[in-house]
Amino acid sequence: xxxxxxxxxxxxxxxxxGLIAARALLRRVVAFNxxxxxxxxxxxxxxxxxxxxxxxxxxxxxxxxxxxxxASALAVGLVVAHARATGSQVLEDDxx
Amino acid sequence: xxxxxxxALASYVLTGAGLGFxxxxxxxxxxxxDTFSRLHALTKADNLGLGMLALGLAFQAQTxxxxxxxxxxxxxxxxxxxxxxxxxxxxxxxxxxx
Amino acid sequence: MAVFDxxxxxxxxxxxxxxxxxxxxxxxxxxxxxYGVLIxxxxxRLGMPDVALAEAAIGAGLTGILLLGxxxxxxxAGADEPEAPRIDWPVALATVAVAALLVWAVLSIAPGPGLAxxxxxxxxxxxxxxxxxxxxxxxxxxxxLLESVVLLAALIGLWPLARGGAWLEPAGPLxxxxxxxxxxxxxxxxxxxxxxxGVYLVWAGASQPGGAFQGGTVLAAAGVLCIMAGLVRAxxxxxxxxxxxxxxxxALFLALGVAGLVSGxxxxxxxxxxxxxxxxxxxxxxxxxxxxxALMVLGPPESGAAQ
Numbered sequence: 001x002x003x004x005x006x007x008x009x010x011x012x013x014x015x016x017x018g019l020i021a022a023r024a025l026l027r028r029v030v031a032f033n034x035x036x037x038x039x040x041x042x043x044x045x046x047x048x049x050x051x052x053x054x055x056x057x058x059x060x061x062x063x064x065x066x067x068x069x070x071a072s073a074l075a076v077g078l079v080v081a082h083a084r085a086t087g088s089q090v091l092e093d094d095x096x
Numbered sequence: 097x098x099x100x101x102x103x104a105l106a107s108y109v110l111t112g113a114g115l116g117f118x119x120x121x122x123x124x125x126x127x128x129x130d131t132f133s134r135l136h137a138l139t140k141a142d143n144l145g146l147g148m149l150a151l152g153l154a155f156q157a158q159t160x161x162x163x164x165x166x167x168x169x170x171x172x173x174x175x176x177x178x179x180x181x182x183x184x185x186x187x188x189x190x191x192x193x194x
Numbered sequence: 195m196a197v198f199d200x201x202x203x204x205x206x207x208x209x210x211x212x213x214x215x216x217x218x219x220x221x222x223x224x225x226x227x228x229y230g231v232l233i234x235x236x237x238x239r240l241g242m243p244d245v246a247l248a249e250a251a252i253g254a255g256l257t258g259i260l261l262l263g264x265x266x267x268x269x270x271a272g273a274d275e276p277e278a279p280r281i282d283w284p285v286a287l288a289t290v291a292v293a294a295l296l297v298w299a300v301l302s303i304a305p306g307p308g309l310a311x312x313x314x315x316x317x318x319x320x321x322x323x324x325x326x327x328x329x330x331x332x333x334x335x336x337x338x339l340l341e342s343v344v345l346l347a348a349l350i351g352l353w354p355l356a357r358g359g360a361w362l363e364p365a366g367p368l369x370x371x372x373x374x375x376x377x378x379x380x381x382x383x384x385x386x387x388x389x390x391x392g393v394y395l396v397w398a399g400a401s402q403p404g405g406a407f408q409g410g411t412v413l414a415a416a417g418v419l420c421i422m423a424g425l426v427r428a429x430x431x432x433x434x435x436x437x438x439x440x441x442x443x444x445a446l447f448l449a450l451g452v453a454g455l456v457s458g459x460x461x462x463x464x465x466x467x468x469x470x471x472x473x474x475x476x477x478x479x480x481x482x483x484x485x486x487x488a489l490m491v492l493g494p495p496e497s498g499a500a501q
Binding site for chain 1: 196199200203207211213214215219222223226229230233237239241248249252253257261263265267268271272273274275276281282285286289290292293296297299300303305306307308310313326328334337338341344347351352490494
């Protein structure tokens with residue numbers, strides 16, 4: 001359904017804003033996940049044909065969800081290690 | 097009144113009542129002043145709302161297996177909500193209540 | 195029904211905005227979990243229950259635990275939260291342009307027939323009745339094999355971040371649940387149910403919505419709960435049994451794929467044996483997925499020498 005595909009597109013843009021403009025690193029991880037699920041929503045909603053859901057996008061989306069979790073886990077590990085090493089949640093370039 | 101009409105009526109009434117309880121719980125969450133009263137509103141109203149929702153949906157089920165699955169969902173959600181409420185209240189007590 | 199769809203999409207956008215741009219890190223993570231559950235609901239509306247199960251379990255559940263644990267760890271590390279975010283106008287304008295571009299692209303895509311007819315045609319030869327499981331474990335088994343290796347790679351990338359360099363210690367932070375408390379009771383009550391539900395999801399995935407990833411996630415969550423409740427000690431990287439559990443899924447998958455060279459090609463399963471092969475792969479893959487996800491969510495060991 002096109003409504004969900006449009007919502008997915010808006011979510012990608014929203015997550016992109018958070019990924020670039022957010023200063024706290026953990027918020028960037030959240031924004032990355034929002035971008036990911038927005039892309040999945042676009043992909044899945046566009047694969048919906050005449051009341052029947054396409055199985056190939058479903059399988060690829062499930063794979064994508066699992067990979068997004070592993071990327072988030074690694075990112076969170078790096079953010080926590082950075083915070084322990086420097087004492088701050090923000091990268092030095094962004095601290096203004 | 098046919099059986100189907102009675103089932104539909106029961107579903108609508110119970111689900112509507114469940115939604116009413118959820119609304120009351122949310123209102124309590126937003127308007128009560130501190131953590132403990134909010135937890136009180138949430139646990140009482142939401143658990144009752146969940147029970148009514150599950151019962152209303154059970155009338156729409158086609159087989160007894162579906163009813164059993166709904167009962168399992170209700171039991172698990174109840175257990176989780178109770179545990180979480182206890183943990184949140186203990187942590188709020190330790191922190192001095194806010 | 196259109197009213198419900200509109201309301202759901204509006205709620206999704208509101209929750210995402212609160213997660214990305216709202217004040218407070220804890221609040222943002224809570225709204226992210228709410229967002230995940232709403233997305234799972236939208237998958238149900240789109241007629242994709244397997245994806246809904248995966249999103250609710252992994253996207254909302256495990257990612258939520260991961261992020262909440264991170265918020266706690268950052269607070270303990272003494273990292274101050276930056277002040278409330280103010281809107282960055284140049285970036286906002288750029289993302290509005292991106293949004294317009296994407297919406298225009300979405301609205302101008304002409305839908306084709308899709309691959310559902312082809313998959314339905316091949317379904318009797320794949321050995322399972324659920325088309326999504328058929329695609330995941332037979333038609334596109336290569337993607338799933340690579341995905342299981344990616345999970346392992348992410349876990350291996352996480353271990354060197356152990357506190358104090360002690361990467362052979364038990365995973366995750368020290369947990370201090372009261373031994374007779376509510377969490378311990380919950381941890382004793384839930385794992386049998388979780389075991390039943392997890393194994394059922396894997397078994398039912400052959401003909402109904404479900405599958406190895408959804409079942410493995412339920413088992414991983416039960417494992418994390420047991421560790422958080424203090425009932426089980428978190429595994430360490432040095433213990434050979436856990437290393438075996440991590441590797442057996444991808445290794446068996448790879449071995450069966452190579453064995454397929456005999457019957458036609460890499461990862462080609464002969465039709466007579468397909469159901470049995472897929473079942474064996476799913477069993478061991480679920481075990482590996484459960485252990486890998488649990489260890490990833492717990493994080494690198496933190497009981498090493500304090501810095």
